[in-house]
Amino acid sequence: MSDRLPERDLYPLDDYHDESKRNTREKVRRFLTRPIMNTVLDATVVGEENVDGLTGAYIVVGNHSSHLDAPMVFSLLPNHMTERLATGAAADYWFRRPAISKVTSLFFNTYPIERKGKSNGPNAGKASGMTGRLLRDGIPILIFPEGTRSRTGEIAEFKPGAAALSQKFNVPIVPLGLDGGREAMPVGAMLPKAGQPPVTIYIGEPMMSLPDETAEEYILRVRSRIIAMLEQESANPIEDAEK
Template identity: 40%
Template sequence: MDRFRSKPVAAVRFVAQRGLLKPLVWSLVRVSTRGLDRLDSVDAPFILVANHSSHLDAPLIFGWLPRRLSRYLAAGAAADYFFDVAWRKWLTTLFFNAFAIERNSEGKRTGSSRSLLERGVPLLIFPEGGRSKHGEMGRFKPGAAALSLATGTPCIPVALVGASTAMPRGVNWPKRGRLPVTVVFGAPITPTTGESTEEFSVRLAAEVRRLHETVQPMPSREHAEKGR
C-alpha cells in the first residue's frame, strides 16, 4: 500500500489534523491567513516552499491549507531528528505524511522526493534545512528549486510570520497569551527559461521574504494592555 496516496490513511490523518492538532494550535496562538485565493486554480502536484523558524510551522500550514490541497500533502522532515526515534517518527508520519530528508548530505534522498511528485503527491519543504535560531530567514538550500526544475512542478511560496516569537527554537511549548501568527500563501512560481537551480532558489527565497514583509507586526495582548 502506498501510504502517501492511501485514502484510508488520508482519512485518519484528516481526523488527527483537523480534530486534534488544529484545535490545539488555535487554542495556543491567534492564527490569521492571507492569500488563499491565490491557490484557487492550483492542482497537485506542487511544492510548498516556506521559511522555518518554529515547530508551529508545519501545523499552521497543514491546518489552514484548503483540504483539497492538504489531503495528500507530504512534509519533508529531518531524518536525523524526526526519524531517529520510533514514537517521533510515528507521530510525524501520522500528522504530516512525512518523508525523510537528509540535512547533512544533500541529495542522498532526493529520489524519494522526486518519486512522490511523479506520483502526484504535493510536498512541503523548508529549504533553510532547519529552524532559524533567531527568527530571521537563512539561505535557501537549492533542493526545492532543483526538484521543480527536474519535474516541471510549480512552487508555492509561504511566509510564516510570528511563529518564532510565539514558539521560538529551544522551547517545547508556545508562550502564554495566544500570540499572533500569520500564514501568507503566495502565487505559484515556475522557473523561467534558462534559469539555473541557484537562481530559482534565490528568487523563491526573495518571494518568501517579500510575503513576510507584507505583514505588519501585531502587538500581543499583554503589550496592548500595557499601552492603554
C-alpha cells in the first residue's frame, strides 16, 4: 500500500494558474523589482531571441554564486518567462508561516519542497512531488543544480536532478549563464556593492536529452554549455559539449 497522499490532500496548484496573482506579480516586477535591479546594477540580458515563442513547461538551469541570482532571474528575464516561472523553497521554513510564504510567492512564485528529515507535523507530505506536478501542469521551474552558492566563483558539479526531470516529463532545459553576481554581491554581503556593478544574464537555446543519454551525461552537457556561454560572453557559444 502506498504512503503517498491522495491528490486532494496535497498542496493545491491553483495559485500557479491564477491570472490575478500572475498579474500582481507582473506589476511587482514592472514597478518594483525590475526598476530596483536596474538602479543598483548595470544589468544586461543577452539571448532573448533563443526563447522567443517558448511556452508551457521547461526547466531554467543556471549557475549559482550570489544571493542576487534568483532576484536577477525573476526581475530581468523576458516577461513571458517570469510570469509563470516557479522555484522551490523549503516547506519547513518558508511555508511554515502564511505571511512569509505569501511574500516569497509574490517575488519568486515559490512552491514548497520537503527536505529530508525536516517533514513533520500536520502538513507533512503535502508538498510531495510538487516539482513534477507543476511540470505536468505546464508550469516552468527554476533550478540551481549546484545546490548552493559557489564560494570561489568556480562552477561546481551539477546534480543530475534537473536533467532527470527533463527526461521524465519530456520538457526542455533552458541554460542560463549568470555573470557578475558574485562580484556585485559576494557571499556574506547583505547588499549589492555601490556604483552599479555590471551583471549579465546569457539565455541559451533550449536543450533536450539525446537518445540513450543518462541524466548525468545530459546535465554535464548543460553545465558545459553554461561554462561556454560565460567564457565566450555569448548566448550562442561556438564551442560547447555538443561539438
